[in-house]
Amino acid sequence: MGRSIKVSIIEDDETLREGYAFLIGATEGYDVVSSYCSYDEAAKKIAIDRPDVILLDIELPGVNGIDAIPKLKKLLPNCYILILTVYESEKQIFNALANGASGYLTKNTPSAKIIESIKEVREGGGPMSINIARLVIRSFQKNQESPLSKRETQILELIGEGKSRGQIAGELFIDLETVRSHIKNIYLKLDVNSRADAIKLARQNKLI
Amino acid sequence: MGRSIKVSIIEDDETLREGYAFLIGATEGYDVVSSYCSYDEAAKKIAIDRPDVILLDIELPGVNGIDAIPKLKKLLPNCYILILTVYESEKQIFNALANGASGYLTKNTPSAKIIESIKEVREGGGPMSINIARLVIRSFQKNQESPLSKRETQILELIGEGKSRGQIAGELFIDLETVRSHIKNIYLKLDVNSRADAIKLARQNKLI
DNA sequence: TAATTAATCACCCCAATGGGGTGATTTTTT
DNA sequence: AAAAAATCACCCCATTGGGGTGATTAATTA
Numbered sequence: 001m002g003r004s005i006k007v008s009i010i011e012d013d014e015t016l017r018e019g020y021a022f023l024i025g026a027t028e029g030y031d032v033v034s035s036y037c038s039y040d041e042a043a044k045k046i047a048i049d050r051p052d053v054i055l056l057d058i059e060l061p062g063v064n065g066i067d068a069i070p071k072l073k074k075l076l077p078n079c080y081i082l083i084l085t086v087y088e089s090e091k092q093i094f095n096a097l098a099n100g101a102s103g104y105l106t107k108n109t110p111s112a113k114i115i116e117s118i119k120e121v122r123e124g125g126g127p128m129s130i131n132i133a134r135l136v137i138r139s140f141q142k143n144q145e146s147p148l149s150k151r152e153t154q155i156l157e158l159i160g161e162g163k164s165r166g167q168i169a170g171e172l173f174i175d176l177e178t179v180r181s182h183i184k185n186i187y188l189k190l191d192v193n194s195r196a197d198a199i200k201l202a203r204q205n206k207l208i
Numbered sequence: 209m210g211r212s213i214k215v216s217i218i219e220d221d222e223t224l225r226e227g228y229a230f231l232i233g234a235t236e237g238y239d240v241v242s243s244y245c246s247y248d249e250a251a252k253k254i255a256i257d258r259p260d261v262i263l264l265d266i267e268l269p270g271v272n273g274i275d276a277i278p279k280l281k282k283l284l285p286n287c288y289i290l291i292l293t294v295y296e297s298e299k300q301i302f303n304a305l306a307n308g309a310s311g312y313l314t315k316n317t318p319s320a321k322i323i324e325s326i327k328e329v330r331e332g333g334g335p336m337s338i339n340i341a342r343l344v345i346r347s348f349q350k351n352q353e354s355p356l357s358k359r360e361t362q363i364l365e366l367i368g369e370g371k372s373r374g375q376i377a378g379e380l381f382i383d384l385e386t387v388r389s390h391i392k393n394i395y396l397k398l399d400v401n402s403r404a405d406a407i408k409l410a411r412q413n414k415l416i
Numbered sequence: 417t418a419a420t421t422a423a424t425c426a427c428c429c430c431a432a433t434g435g436g437g438t439g440a441t442t443t444t445t446t
Numbered sequence: 447a448a449a450a451a452a453t454c455a456c457c458c459c460a461t462t463g464g465g466g467t468g469a470t471t472a473a474t475t476a
Contacts, residue, residue: 070352126338127341133341136344137310140306141305142306144281150451162402164404174452174454175453175455178452185451193435194434195434199370200370357421359422373462383425389426390424403464
């Protein structure tokens with residue numbers, strides 16, 4: 001086996017921070033190189049610590065965890081960030097992942113799973129708590145009871161790609177007028193009267 | 209604890225199918241109610257079996273697993289579908305999830321993890337193999353080195369929502385000409401000359 | 417501090433697009 | 447047999463979209 005995994009912790013709650021540090025530091029193959037109570041504190045020195053993985057809380061004083069992610073990534077491009085938080089709102093989760101987090105654990109996660117996730121994330125995995133995985137998977141799932149027909153859905157997807165009627169007609173080998181007709185039916189079914197509204201409603205209801 | 213979890217297996221490889229059936233059937237709390245070698249076979253009787261969870265292979269003779277998902281969901285709306293396959297292409301994975309699969313395991317998954325995942329999926333979780341989770345999480349991550357400025361990214365996002373220049377201008381409280389100017393710069397930076405191409409390139413490179 | 421980059425607005429042009437009407441024919445599905 | 451889906455046609459016209467060419471004022475970075 002290789003060298004120990006170097007872990008840094010950013011967590012404002014002192015009890016938790018020390019708890020994690022003790023837990024991880026006591027584990028064979030793991031090394032806690034530093035721990036901070038805020039991003040601002042961390043920013044000063046974390047580049048020298050050169051952790052492999054950062055355990056990051058979201059509810060932090062000053063710069064919040066979500067915004068800290070890209071900043072940390074800039075300081076340490078090869079470092080993995082593992083979110084460890086109580087927040088479970090979809091927005092928070094997706095923003096964290098979009099900003100570069102490689103995993104997302106909620107704070108009820110058992111110690112063993114945290115330890116395992118640190119290793120997993122460094123090996124290119126994407127550890128998530130069960131409830132997070134549920135949300136993530138659900139975000140992919142389309143509405144099975146769409147009012148739109150197959151063709152309509154297909155055309156609405158192309159509209160979502162910014163394509164014009166003409167482009168859509170060319171792509172589907174059908175007449176421009178047919179495309180118009182489909183779009184009119186889409187508008188009727190969704191009760192909207194513009195591309196933007198159709199797309200918005202379709203995305204909200206996962207029709208596309 | 210409640211009653212046993214009723215599991216159905218759809219897998220064309222006989223050895224594997226029987227292996228899974230034996231493995232799961234022998235586990236306390238699990239009950240294999242049926243196993244089939246294709247969707248067509250399953251379609252005839254699976255509604256009577258009323259499984260809680262279906263283990264589904266993707267590479268099936270006849271109707272492939274991906275297309276089978278919505279059909280199975282229609283037959284058994286409250287049943288969870290867990291994909292168990294060797295396929296790891298992004299497209300397959302995202303299509304499976306979009307079609308209604310609740311979890312995705314690759315075939316190298318250890319037995320214990322399969323057993324655990326069946327329970328997890330029925331409890332509303334979203335079990336995934338490590339490599340799948342990696343892909344899923346990566347699909348959320350935006351490109352940190354976007355050539356676009358914040359404003360440009362914002363405007364491109366609105367374009368991706370199908371909004372017109374006028375709508376964008378109104379939403380951002382800036383002049384229509386300013387929006388035009390930004391769009392021109394976006395086109396310059398991305399080296400495209402249409403909304404569709406800009407969106408396509410931006411989505412490919414995860415700029416939005 | 418100097419030089420870029422970002423963000424804002426202005427006015428030229430014109431073909432193409434988008435949305436609204438109204439209607440018809442042919443498959444496919446139910 | 448009836449309903450839904452998919453196809454095409456022609457009416458109208460204001461809005462949009464893309465191409466040019468510039469300019470001014472922050473903000474950021476070198």
